[in-house]
Amino acid sequence: MSVERNPVEDESQTRTDSNPLSMSRALGMKPLPFVSDASAEPSPHGASTSSAVEGTLWLGTVLGLAAWSMFFASLVFAVGWYRMREPWPPLPVSLLGLGLTGLLLLAGSAVLHLGLQRRESPWPARCALVLGLGFLALQATWTHQAWWTEHVRIPEGGVSASAFHGLTALHALHVLGVIFGLFLVCWRHARGADVRASLRRHVLGWHFVTAMWVLLFVAVYLP
Amino acid sequence: MSVEGKSQPSSDLPSDTSERTLALREDATINGHRTDDAPPGVDKSVEGKSQPSSNAPSATSARTLALPEDASVDGHRIDALLGWSHRFEAGMAALALGWMVVAVWRFRNAKRAASDGGTKRSRAWVFGLALSTFLVVDGALLVGSEGYLRDVLWNLQVPATDPRTVRIEINAHQWSWEARYAGEDNRFNTSDDVVTWNDLRVPAGVPVWVQLVSTDVVHGFSLPNFRVKLDAIPGRVNQTWFRAAREGTWEVACYQHCGTSHYRMRGELRALSDEAYAAWLREAGRQAVQAYDVDDSAAHWGWEWKAP
């Protein structure tokens, strides 16, 4: 669509411009980071300084993850409904094993959290990557064992088997996503980029899947 | 179970339906109905008044802007509540629209406009008006509704304590209503159970207690003339009850989309005199015993009657 821009400048804008003194004074008094260089370079963000951008990204991540927990809340609501309807058959998989698997995620959370306190070490993130992959491998082992050895299968196992395999898979997909993000962060760090802020957001994602694992454990795995 | 609905050849349909449509059109012209298309909100104050009973479903007694004819003992309470709520709603609509029209009329291109966004008083007035409308209109609905729920809809004590109560188990499936009567022995899933298809028979004036399941998808069991609606959901037994006010024949309709032939899921409900009902049940029970096949497990879908 080619519509020419209207060259008519707006009245009040020229008016505002004609008062640069009051404008800059007002700006100077309000230490809002995103107006400090508002006239310099039009950035797609309202926020131009990096700290403001980071703050916005951080807020977006926090809100996004918090809202997305509704996804897991809904899944837990469904499982809770089924459990209230009829007795929930105990899983033939070792509860201890499942719990220890989750400890890997918890350990990852701890490592990353402590790692953020330190400066510029790539090791916590790498360590977490290994822990995450270990978590996925163990979860795969348990579901494999349940399916092939214990005959907890879909669809024969009914809704409890569906919940075990289905929700484990949905959660694992989220873990996979977080691990992939973390991997990208490590990759960029290895190539010399400053990834501290980005890492902080990804750690948040890790904490999120850890918390969701706790929900999963309580709702689905516990007898 | 038939799931071929979507792929069924449909070549014979247009001619078939167009014939029927022609017939319908004649029907409609003969009856000469009003075809008002009045705006909403104002035309709903017509209460569903009782029409003289008829022995066959007929369109002749129906009015376009009224609820379906009420043939139940208790349905008039809903109709009256709806009537009241429509009066309130018509009042609200008239007030709101009238206000708007007057405001636009009176203040169109007015020389001066007020400069305030309301005073404390005007805002309090808005809130007070909203609150009082809310209390009257919603309050009436709530109280009236609650009375009906307490006395009728959720009061299964009536059918449970009445010795004359007729119990029916209904199994909905694509696309028909299968009804099961306990027969002489008053127990379900026995050899003298009477099973009918799309054909409910009940005695007039007696509580009819319906328990409802579905074998396949979600259906909706509705008796428009009895103000009864209840979902038939696979995996659970829902129940409701009603009383027919008089003898006659009415329709059973499915109100939840249940697949290709949803619109054909139509049954009939006949309200009979006590004697006629008893005679029919006796005769049908006798035939059922003769036709009973122990090995036909699919026919034994009944269940132990669930206590309320």
Added chain:
Amino acid sequence: MSLLSLDHKDVARRYLWSGLGFLLLGGLLALAIRWQWAWPGQPVPGLAWALPESRGALTPPTYTAVFTMHGLVMIFFAVTPLLFGALGHFVLPLAIGARGLAFPRLSALGYWVYALGGVLVLASFAVRLGPASAGWTAYPPLSTSAFTPGLGQTLVTVAVLCAGTSAFTYGLNFVVTVARCRAPGMTWGRLPLTVWGLFFASVLNVLFVPVLAAATALLLMDRLLGTQFFIAGAAAVGGGGDPVVYQHLFWLFGHPEVYILILPAWGMVGDLVAFFSRKPAHGYRLTAGAMGTVSALSGLVYAHHLFTSGMSPLLGRTFMVLTLLISLPAEVMFLNWLMTLWRGSVRLTSPMLAALATMVVFGLGGITGLALGAVATDVPLHGTLWVVGHFHLTMGAASFLGVFAGLYFWFPKMFGRALHEGLAKVHVLSSAVLFLGVFGGQLAAGYAGQLRRLYDPYQYTYLKHLLPLNQWTTVCAFLLGAAQVVFVVNLVWTLRRGRAAEANPWQVGTLEWTCAASPPGEGNFTQIPVVLRGPHALSQPEVLERLGRDWIGQAEVLPGEARQGAGDEAMPASEGPVSTVGSVT
């Protein structure tokens, strides 16, 4: 415009064209349904190419697909994208004085996810057994593969997931943008009501779209992997699950969704009524608060959709009370609009006419919904065309007219050209009247008992007499469809030949009209405005006196006031009588 541009205005235009396209598709599907109810089984004019076997007549399987796709296309691919994707993306950053959305890449990504969903929807029409046909609610077990086999249902379910993902991304984007990217001085109390509406609706989006995603994900697993979450009855294996869980999850999303579809329109009505009454909105805080209250309640009322599902009396009573409760804030808001008109100077421009029409259809839609909120009166009306008429008035007609109110208002800003005002008025008025005809007719038919989604309602004897009513309603619907040609002509003509729009054609003070060019360039503002007052500073005596006009820009310094304000250390931008308008009410 580049298809890869990250600018919020380009993304908005993409949503606009896609949304209008899907609106056309959904509208044509609606006409096919209406045709079927008026002349059941007769060939639909102009449909013979698509249905050669029946010479253009709808068959029952086609009909189920048509009404399913009408609902899905309208809700997920037409109205939501138009309100949020087009108007929201375009207006929100401009109205709060931001250079763009907080996450430009996310917004562009959101569009492409939505577009992918749109492609899947279109593709589903071409696959064997046709598109989805289990109703827009897609209740299992009907929507599982045992009862609705075929790729179409799966494709459309994935498409809904895509539309949901896109809604989640822009919802999040809008919330963060409003929270973080407001211009200096743009306090929460100075936000235009449109922004409030979009903000609350976005909060609902991020909270409840994940619920839809969960329900849909479980449903997809039931369809594709054989899980048993929602399957019960004869098709169940190993005990089965419970279809009612899906219904709860679906409506926990579905009911907030109807508010998602109307909140932005409410906001626009609030602003437009104030703008074109040339006076500040009555009870600005009360209106914003009412919208917030409705949003807060919207997730707590959903189970009135399940009054006939055999819910426990306790739940039924709770949801009845909560449902009725939500009408209180709606009434407050409506009365505030009326009070805004009062003692104003009403200008019946095309956006104002659309806003007033929105008020009318929304008012009637809201009022006809009252009876559905109480269990007893819901029983005779549940599942009938009364429900259909009610929700079409609120989230169909009202949202549609809201979209056009917004489009007519911001079109000059979007494209720098002025639409033909007369044609716009004709379009708005004829649409509003015909909407009342169509949905009024549906209300009447539903009241007389006509159940929704019936291929041939006249199978039922008790509905036979409704045929003439339905034919009249259908005539209205076709006229309504024809009235949209006026809009298309106006749109095409204006984009090709329309005159350049004035800088501030509506003479209002919000930032997009007073601080940005038409259309705004990259970065929206040459200089980020410093906001001094609320959005509705109209007919202020000081302004009339000193500037000789009845409006003043939100960031415009009133002569004589400037030096004073600038010299004040603590309060750089909020002194002076005019600045208080809209923030302290």
